[in-house]
Amino acid sequence: MLKYSKFLLALFLVFAYAANAQNEKQFLALNIGILTSPSMHGRGYVADGAEQASIFIQRRFREYKLKPVTADGTFIQGYSFPINTFPGKMALSVDGKALIPGADFLIDASSVSYSGTDIPVKTIDLGRITDKSVWKKTLASIDDRYAYCLENADSFCKEFNMQPGKFASLLPKGCYIIPQKKKLTWTVEQDTIAATIFYVKQDAMPKVIKTLSVDATSLWIPKEKSENIMACVPGSVKDTFIVFTAHYDHLGMMGDSTYFPGASDNASGMAMLLYLASYYAAHPQHYSILFIAFSGEEPGLLGSAFYVAHPVVPLGQMKFLTNIDIMGDATDGVTVVNATEYPIEFSMLNRINEAQHYIPVIKSRGKAANSDHYHFTEAGAPSFFIYSNGGKGYYHDIYDKGAEVTLNHIDGVAKLLIDFVSYFN
Ligand SMILES: [Zn+2]
Incomplete structure (x- = not known):
């Protein structure tokens, strides 16, 4: 019992x-x-x-x-x-194909607003830049009538011992795409930069991009x-x-x-x-x-x-x-x-x-x-x-x-x- x-x-x-x-x-x-x-x-x-x-x-x-x-x-x-936010439109098309926000691309969290239709794209292979003078020339050559696809940005940052945030802050006003092999990981930033940067999954875009259409709105709030x-x-x-x-x-x-x-x-x-x-x-x-x-x-x-x-x-x-x-x-x-x-x-x-x-x-x-x-x-x-x-x-x-x-x-x-x-x- x-x-x-x-x-x-x-x-x-x-x-x-x-x-x-x-x-x-x-x-x-x-x-x-x-x-x-x-x-x-x-x-x-x-x-x-x-x-x-x-x-x-x-x-x-x-x-x-x-x-x-x-x-x-x-x-x-x-x-x-202060905080940078994205409360409005977030559209990005590559060669006429609309990409899915979050799944295909992220916007750099310190980006400013940008919009434009069928913007011609130039590709720059950052992997080919071997010294600072070439990098300076490259930055000086950026023309805001174009958008830019920046290849091998990761290896460039490693080579030049540059934090990705620092790299982003050096880009002049304009629209940039940085292809990503790794998983997309977002963040939130307090400050803005001059540029508008998109991290795009490599498998969601063609090897060479001809045009971009962008409609992205950011709002910087000085005192949230x-x-x-x-x-x-x-x-x-x-x-x-x-x-x-x-x-x-x-x-x-x-x-x-x-x-x-x-x-x-x-x-x-x-x-x-x-x-x-x-x-x-x-x-x-x-x-x-x-x-x-x-x-x-x-x-x-x-x-x-x-x-x-x-x-x-x-x-x-x-x-x-x-x-x-x-x-x-x-x-x-x-x-x-x-x-x-x-x-x-x-x-x-x-x-x-x-x-x-x-x-x-x-x-x-x-x-x-x-x-x-x-x-x-x-x-x-x-x-x-x-x-x-x-x-x-x-x-x-x-x-x-x-x-x-x-x-x-x-x-x-x-x-x-x-x-x-x-x-x-
Ligand atoms: Zn977290």
Whole structure:
């Protein structure tokens, strides 16, 4: 009888565990779905995308009855920054064939507007340029009655040790095509250049282009208003905080009909932050738990930089900060940036995982300026940046959709983070 009831109990625990994992994944999938929906416009700076995401996150924080930490009793910290956007037309035809924005081509994110029909195209093979004087002559020869196809731009930049952004900024006003063999990866820029540049997939264009038709609109916004969102679950020790952060912004729209869903980057991390917020709202801890959702990460860690320069909860009151960015598939475990800076905390993560087998592996990495933990680390706040390893490799492209996020082992990451917080109690 005893044995039988033990068996039943074990069976119940297995099912409870499975149901729980299911709940976590359902929660994450639901919130990733909302954050990547067309109404969020890729959470950028076209059609109030980031603003829509902010309203949604604040609504969630209110639902969980989180407490404000700002002086004015709201969940937001406002700030602003310049940003280049593409809110209008985004049409490019090569020899009369219309290309598909996002799939066949990307516009350089610092490009200005350009339009023209049947513009004759000259091809320049940058691979043939071997010294600076030839490069100068080439730049001087550019004539804005033509468009230019610039071949071998990558090898040219490597040869001349030039960042692609620097290269783009040197091109005179006019329209350029740069053929791409590799996957198209977009970005967002704060400044504009003189030129209008398109990165076109090599297999979407003929070997030699004769004419281009272009209608692309950019809008540079000198002072885009944005906000960080923050709230806490007070603990028994109110003035010391365990902090979770994630960025809610993404690349937004490239033209009026193409958006970048940013499911893995970083709807997934934002969904994890919401999950932890809902969990801790029901399970207050010894220390207060603070949640901060940053905007402006994609144009250059702007939201977290602003927070560190204007802290609401002082950095000295942060016991430990964990930033979550890219948390959609942990098939190959997670990587911890700053693991080498905080070896005691890193070994604690590993000890928890060795005991519980939550995820396949926890990899160690040193310092890196690759997400919102960075300015906190530099200002002396102990912090990790944790990202998952796995998935289909969609990144900063139109294919990073909610449906492509597997959530493999992500429930395990949630449990790992929750056990990690208990370690500080
Ligand atoms: Zn990103």
